[in-house]
Amino acid sequence: xxxxxxxxxxVADEIGxxxxxxxxxxTFKTAAIACGIDFGTSNTTVALANGRDASITLVPVEExxxxxxxxxxxxxxxxxxxxxxxxxxxxxxxEEGRFMRSFKRVLGTSLMKDGTTISGTKxxxxxxxxxxxxxxxxxxxxxxxxxxxxxxxxxPVHFVDGNDxxxxxxxxxxxxxxxAAGFKHVRFQYEPIAAAFAHELNMGDKEMLAVxxxxxxxxxxxxxxxxxxxxxxxxxxxxxxxxxxxxxxGGNDFDRxxxxxxxxxxxxxxxLWGSKGLGFPLTPFxxxxxxxxxxxxxxxxxxRDLRGLIGQANDKALTRRLLTIVEEELGHTLMSRxxxxxxxxxxxxxxxxxxxxxxxxxxxHLDRSQFEESLFGSIENIQKTINECVVQAGVKADAVxxxxxxxxxxxxxxxxxxxxxxxxxxxxxxxxxxxxxxFGLACDARRYYLDGD
Ligand SMILES: Nc1ncnc2c1ncn2[C@@H]1O[C@H](COP(=O)(O)OP(=O)(O)OP(=O)(O)O)[C@@H](O)[C@H]1O
Ligand SMILES: [Mg+2]
Numbered sequence: 001x002x003x004x005x006x007x008x009x010x011v012a013d014e015i016g017x018x019x020x021x022x023x024x025x026x027t028f029k030t031a032a033i034a035c036g037i038d039f040g041t042s043n044t045t046v047a048l049a050n051g052r053d054a055s056i057t058l059v060p061v062e063e064x065x066x067x068x069x070x071x072x073x074x075x076x077x078x079x080x081x082x083x084x085x086x087x088x089x090x091x092x093x094x095e096e097g098r099f100m101r102s103f104k105r106v107l108g109t110s111l112m113k114d115g116t117t118i119s120g121t122k123x124x125x126x127x128x129x130x131x132x133x134x135x136x137x138x139x140x141x142x143x144x145x146x147x148x149x150x151x152x153x154x155x156p157v158h159f160v161d162g163n164d165x166x167x168x169x170x171x172x173x174x175x176x177x178x179x180a181a182g183f184k185h186v187r188f189q190y191e192p193i194a195a196a197f198a199h200e201l202n203m204g205d206k207e208m209l210a211v212x213x214x215x216x217x218x219x220x221x222x223x224x225x226x227x228x229x230x231x232x233x234x235x236x237x238x239x240x241x242x243x244x245x246x247x248x249x250g251g252n253d254f255d256r257x258x259x260x261x262x263x264x265x266x267x268x269x270x271x272l273w274g275s276k277g278l279g280f281p282l283t284p285f286x287x288x289x290x291x292x293x294x295x296x297x298x299x300x301x302x303x304r305d306l307r308g309l310i311g312q313a314n315d316k317a318l319t320r321r322l323l324t325i326v327e328e329e330l331g332h333t334l335m336s337r338x339x340x341x342x343x344x345x346x347x348x349x350x351x352x353x354x355x356x357x358x359x360x361x362x363x364x365h366l367d368r369s370q371f372e373e374s375l376f377g378s379i380e381n382i383q384k385t386i387n388e389c390v391v392q393a394g395v396k397a398d399a400v401x402x403x404x405x406x407x408x409x410x411x412x413x414x415x416x417x418x419x420x421x422x423x424x425x426x427x428x429x430x431x432x433x434x435x436x437x438x439f440g441l442a443c444d445a446r447r448y449y450l451d452g453d
Pocket of ligand 1: 039041042191215216217219250252339342343344406407408410411433434
């Protein structure tokens with residue numbers, strides 16, 4: 001069996017993301033095939049494990065891109081949905097239809113039962129997520145040139161915090177979605193363990209005690225395990241995994257915190273309401289700052305109720321902006337500006353968000369310290385969860401020799417400082433932040449489904 005054929009194209013595109021390198025194209029026909037799918041809150045990746053030559057290949061999931069934003073757009077006038085960047089473009093171009101993102105966050109919550117209304121039809125989230133997974137599966141099958149029945153799917157350590165039942169339900173819902181999409185065999189692996197497997201491919205023979213810090217869009221996940229290039233062949237890895245921990249906090253929560261602190265006050269958060277001088281009700285500001293809730297603001301009833309509320313607002317110059325966003329369904333545009341500002345603040349001390357789409361000349365100036373203040377509660381929770389992981393592993397933080405950073409949120413300077421503070425002596429390694437999990441899941445798929453040794 002050939003083991004060292006890893007195809008991990010590192011050609012960077014305009015935003016530094018990996019894109020598909022055509023020279024690495026392989027023929028998969030006649031080979032046994034399995035895949036790993038990292039269905040992320042923000043981005044999704046897929047990698048193929050080829051039984052013929054034991055290679056692992058990231059799949060170009062949207063044109064030449066090796067990642068696809070986890071988004072969908074259902075046009076009002078057509079049954080054909082758009083996905084990824086195409087869905088974002090349709091929304092930005094203000095085509096008629098329903099745009100959705102962050103639907104992974106709905107798994108294990110009561111919204112799975114409630115569903116949502118799309119083009120006047122009540123639609124279950126199983127259907128929406130299923131549509132997206134089918135699209136991804138088709139992309140993988142296109143590259144493989146054959147059907148794929150075996151998958152290892154990534155999952156966070158906890159879909160839902162502190163509720164084992166909801167957590168099991170979330171995994172069950174996702175498993176049923178993968179099965180309905182046509183996968184005959186579905187296994188799950190924790191996302192940070194997959195990232196560790198991807199890292200292991202490029203390690204030497206020395207064993208290292210490593211911690212994976214994966215800060216994604218929806219969750220932060222951690223694993224402490226023993227890694228070595230020698231273990232790539234090893235089937236039973238359970239003994240090497242010392243601890244897993246996770247919390248349902250991620251980039252979406254950082255966006256929400258930044259939105260509430262720096263953007264929502266421009267729309268009336270903190271202003272007065274009614275003749276008794278009460279504060280304007282908070283719900284619309286929280287709904288507008290939570291990506292998975294925005295679509296619920298666009299019903300006729302919500303708009304009517306909001307108009308009623310704003311009728312009694314004391315500062316109509318501000319709250320009129322809130323009404324514009326809801327009536328013109330611009331919530332996702334606003335949250336994109338918030339997210340762009342957050343990303344900019346990872347590399348610059350200051351950022352300016354242009355809000356002219358709400359009102360001519362409207363802008364917001366931000367500096368990193370404001371963002372960091374808004375992160376306080378989230379950082380505390382992440383720190384607590386990492387510390388719990390260390391305790392669970394039964395090691396001292398000092399014993400950790402390697403920190404593997406993955407997930408978009410690990411670019412945030414405050415998160416990097418936190419990591420450095422907890423593991424002061426460890427070597428810090430940054431793999432491919434957005435695709436290491438998908439790649440590692442395919443390594444696992446190869447181990448489960450294809451290795452006949
Ligand atoms: N440079 C950056 N600075 C700060 N945040 C960033 C940066 N780049 C990306 N992000 C954030 O990282 C998140 C996406 O990361 P990633 O693609 O790893 O998540 P995901 O795998 O889809 O989510 P999850 O694993 O939680 O389901 C988004 O919230 C995005 O805004
Ligand atoms: Mg992820």
